[in-house]
Structure formats: C-alpha cells, structure tokens
Amino acid sequence: MKQVKNIKGVNMFPTLKDIADRVGVHPSTVSRVLRGKETLPVTEEMRQRILAVAKELNYQPNHLARAFRLKKTQTVGLIIPDISNPFFSGIARSIEIASYQADYNLVVCNTDEEQVKEIQMVNMLLNRGVDGLIIAPVQDCYQHIQKLCERNFPLVLIDRYFKDIETNAVISDNEEAAFNAVSFLARAGHHRIGFISGRKNIYTIIARLIGYKKAINKHHLDDDPSLVSENGFTLDSGYKSTLQILSTRYPPTALLISGNLISVGALKAIFEKKLSIPDDISIVGFTDFICSEYWVTPMSTITHPLPEMGEQAFNLLLRHMQSDKPLPYSKIVVKTKFTIRESIKTFYPV
C-alpha cells in the first residue's frame, strides 16, 4: 500500500492523515485544530492531543498542497532591472528582510531593462501564484501594469512611477534632489553644468531632468541641450555619454550623474581625458556605492534610503495582500540625502 514516493527524498513530511490516524480522528478535525482560528469548535482535550501528535511527528503543512488549495503561495515576486546593480540589490535586500519577517518568500527576476522580459515575468509570476508583486518597471509601456491594477492584484511600484496610471508606489524625491544639487553647484560658481541622465522614459530620469532644468532657469545657468546626455544605465553608456559631453567645444565644469554604474563609466571617461576632479570637472552622483567616499576623489552623492524604501514597499504590499477589499492606492515619497565631498570645486564659498 505504502508507496515509495519522493525518490529524491523531498516531502518525507507527515500529512494531516498521518496525524489523524494516530489520534484516531478524522483529518478534517486535525486541519481545523492546526489551521483554524482559535474560535473553532473543538474540545480542548482534542486540541491538546492533536497538537501533541503534530509536534511529535514534527508536522509541517505541505506548502504545495496549501498553495494549490488556497491559491495563495506566501510568495511575492520582485521584478527589477538587475540584482547585481548595488542600488537594486540594496532594495532587494531590504524587501527580503521585511518579507522574511512576515513569513513570505521572495522570487527575484531581472529584466535587464527589457520590456518584453518584464511582461513575460509578470505573466509567469502570476501563473505561479505569487500573492503580490513589487516592480521597478522598464517603463516602455504600462498596459500590463494597468491590467494588474484593474484586477486589483496587489502591486507596488518601486523607484519608478507612471504618471498616467494610479498605482501604489514608493519613490524618492528625484526632482527636488536634482534641483538642490544643481543649485548647490550654481552657488559654488558653476555656470555650465552637464547632466548624464541615464535611460530616458524612466520616471526617475524625467523627474531629475525637471529638477535640473528648474535649477538651470532659476540660477540663470547655461541652458544648452548639448549639456544633457540621455543614454542607458550601464557603465559603458555612462562612459560614452561623458566622453561625448567632455569633448564638446565648451565642456561643462560640473556634472550631475544619474546612477552608480553610470558614475563608474563617467570616472573612466574623465580619467581617460586626463582631467582631474574637482579641478577640471566637479561631479555629483545619484545613488552611491558604499565606497563612494574612497574614490580617487571622494564623490559627492545623492543617496537613497534603500532600507526604508524596501521596507515601505513590502509593508504597503502586505496591507494590500491581506485586505480582502480593494484599498486606495498610496504613493510614498522618501527623502534622499545630499552628501558633499571633495568632488566639487567651489569658486565661491557656499
């Protein structure tokens, strides 16, 4: 009768029936005791006997069966561009901490900024029954995101945001941060300030660009389109953009750089041109590595509170996953921090 199952040794776990047999009771009763709320009608004696046997057998409910039955997996999907980017691995880590505490698992998917992959992954994760989704979207389109919202599927966007559709989101104060950084550079005496922006279409980039422009206008700085270079988020694109901007006839004296991999590429370009920081060129970078302050010239950075972002995102998601009726959307904006280091030349004391 007893079959040799689980050839690979998985699932040698006892089942409800095993407990029921030992106690001499029906499996459904065991289920009620083990899973049911405190208020379910069972004799205290029964409870104790079942609980005892369950502990003795070291019973763990079969997750696969539960997930199948309940259509709940206690798993959330995280879709990000690239986990090996420190910005996103920081976010992933903080989400994992929160999800671990709430007894959820985290499935991590990387899009490489490819819209097709993202759509595939959303689909796949839904089919696998994740209970919720946290996404830093590619932002080439949003129909698939919109559909999730229409179905009231628990979803939180992180870092990036669609201004055309309403969703939950945890984002940072990009516009303000860019404005403040450029304003600081202006007050320090810079007139030509370049912006290596990263991939366009992305919410963060658009917001930073707005902040940049506003500061340019407010401080009457050189407003020259050739000072802005949109490109990818990779080291190489940062390198190329920077090289290009520094090779123009009137290169900037300061650079706002939008992303940590881009910053590394920018440094590469700057050194290749034999320029020195900050004497020839001042730089401020969005998001930092942990080692920013140990760079050739310690780098001024605009830092995101990654732990806070991840925690907020997960907790927001959790509320939506646990609620049985649709909740109103929340948009949480976290504050970045501007750290000034030696990478900025000040013509005037600021």
Add this chain to the structure above:
Amino acid sequence: MKQVKNIKGVNMFPTLKDIADRVGVHPSTVSRVLRGKETLPVTEEMRQRILAVAKELNYQPNHLARAFRLKKTQTVGLIIPDISNPFFSGIARSIEIASYQADYNLVVCNTDEEQVKEIQMVNMLLNRGVDGLIIAPVQDCYQHIQKLCERNFPLVLIDRYFKDIETNAVISDNEEAAFNAVSFLARAGHHRIGFISGRKNIYTIIARLIGYKKAINKHHLDDDPSLVSENGFTLDSGYKSTLQILSTRYPPTALLISGNLISVGALKAIFEKKLSIPDDISIVGFTDFICSEYWVTPMSTITHPLPEMGEQAFNLLLRHMQSDKPLPYSKIVVKTKFTIRESIKTFYPV
C-alpha cells in the same frame, strides 16, 4: 454553479477542462496532447484541434496544480549570506541568468551568516518544494547539508566547501590565490605582511590562510600570529581588525584583505590613521567592487569569475535535478585573477 473565484483577479486562466469542453473531448486527452511526449497515442487530427483551442484560449498550465501533482516546482532556492554584498549579488545574478534560460525560478534567501537561519531556510525551501538548492553555507555546522546529500537531494555549494563531507561544489582557488598574492608582495620587498581574514571556520578563509602561511614560510617572512586578524565579513569588522593590526608595535607594511566589505572597512581604518597607500601600507584585496580601480589609490585585487561560478553552479545543479538516478558529485574549481594596481609599493622591481 460558476463561482466567483479569484477575487483578486489571479488565475483567470483557462483549465484543461475548458479546452476539453470546447473540443468535445475528455480533459485527460487534452493533458496527453499538451504535456505528453510526442510518442503518445493520439490522432494527429485530435492533436491539431486541441493545440488550436489551447492557443486560442492562450492556455497556460496551472503551475500550482502541476507543482502539487508532480512535486516539482521548477524553482531553485539560493541561500547566501547577503544579497546586498556585491560578491553575492554577482553570483545571484549569474545564477538567475542561467535559471531563466532553463525556465526555472529563483528564490533568494539571506542568512546574515546565521547558522540557525540557514537551517530554517533549507527546511522551508524543501517544504515549499524547490527542486534544488544552491548554498553558500554559514559553515558553523553541516549536518543539515549532509542530510540533504543522504537523501540525494540536488544540491550545489558555492564559494564555500566542507572538507568533511562530499558534495557538489563550485569554488575558487583560494589557497593558490593567497599564496600568489603574498609571494608577489614578498618579491616586492615586504617582510611583514598582515592578513585581515574575515570569519574563520569558512572554507575560503581557511584555504586563504593556508596559502598565506605557505608563502610566509617559503619566502621566510615574519611569521607573527598578531599579523593575522580573524573577524566577521562586515565593513565594521574590517575596520576594527585593521585598526588593531595597524596599532601593534611592529605593524605590517602590506595587508592581504579577505573580502570587499572588509576592504572598505580597512580603508576607513587606514585613512583614520592618516596612513597613505601604498607609501605607508600596501594592500591587496580579495574580490573587488566594480569600482576598485577608482579608489583613492587604485586597489590591487584578486577577482572571482562570478558569471562563470554562477553558471557552472546552476548547470551542475540542473544535471542533478534532471537525472533520475544519483549522479557522482562534482567539485569545480574556478581560477581567480590577480590584478596589480597602484596600491602596492615595490621596494624592488618585481
């Protein structure tokens, strides 16, 4: 009859039965066509009709049901100390790339180097029915790992290895790498070489220590226990260890540093002591950030081929997951790369 299920909009996917009904055939037939091997006995006409309807309805097999039935989830678990450590996020990324291609999902868990958490997580992932496990173990104990092997559960260790038990593993040539680095420093004229080793008990650390000692002996360098500081893998422990070693009566002229977060901590200590690299102290670091070459003094590093490690680990795991009989274990050793930069002072030309 038709219930309003899926209140949150999940699982609006058609089932085998939906297809069967449309085609006017039994669900099991549909299953045979859709899942079965090519050789199964079905009329070609039937095949085509079913395939057509399946495509029309955009049928996707319900992953939860399949997983439950088959006890296979197409998911592998990755257990690492900390995804926000660039070393491990690099490994995680390369594993994810390989698993994506093989149509597997990846669940990432962080232990924070806590043995209890690791054991918990192994358990939980087994209960959730992962098909295989890749682990960078904490290495305070190995009984749980051993049990997995006894059950023939598909498992690959990565970066770390137990010399007392046989397992699959993808590791790097730590001993040789340490030996080579210290030998280089010796040939450059250093006699007192310190080693900030990281957490002891860890395979990588033990191997590096052996390589370090061998080089010390071979080149007749100062063999002083106070030159070695074992500690954690955090920035702070690197900071403290370095501070301690540099504060001894006869501090070393060169330092081998075992980990990237530790390196950052070491730098902090060095700068705090107002020492300059490489004039006062030379450094070589195990594993690098992408930005190592842009540090105050570009850092000499021993680099791991993370993409190769992750890919090898996943492919090895895949072979074991796909085989129905136990396979012999493989131990794959990858080569590190020693990159010499300005952080080393050479008393003699090397």
Add this chain to the structure above:
DNA sequence: TTGAAAGCGCTACCAG
C-alpha cells in the same frame, strides 16, 4: 486511440 477514475494534501462546507 480515447474515456473514466483515482488521487496528490489540503480546506471548507454541510450533516449529524
């Protein structure tokens, strides 16, 4: 070649 039925382990509902 196809249909029918059983069953994975669990939960939920309805009787008693």
Add this chain to the structure above:
DNA sequence: CTGGTAGCGCTTTCAA
C-alpha cells in the same frame, strides 16, 4: 463539537 464529502487542476493508470 466532529465526521464526511467534495473539489482545487493536473497527471497517470487502467479499462474500454
């Protein structure tokens, strides 16, 4: 208060 039963969607075996 407890037992029985049905069923989630799929695969697999056996019978037709």
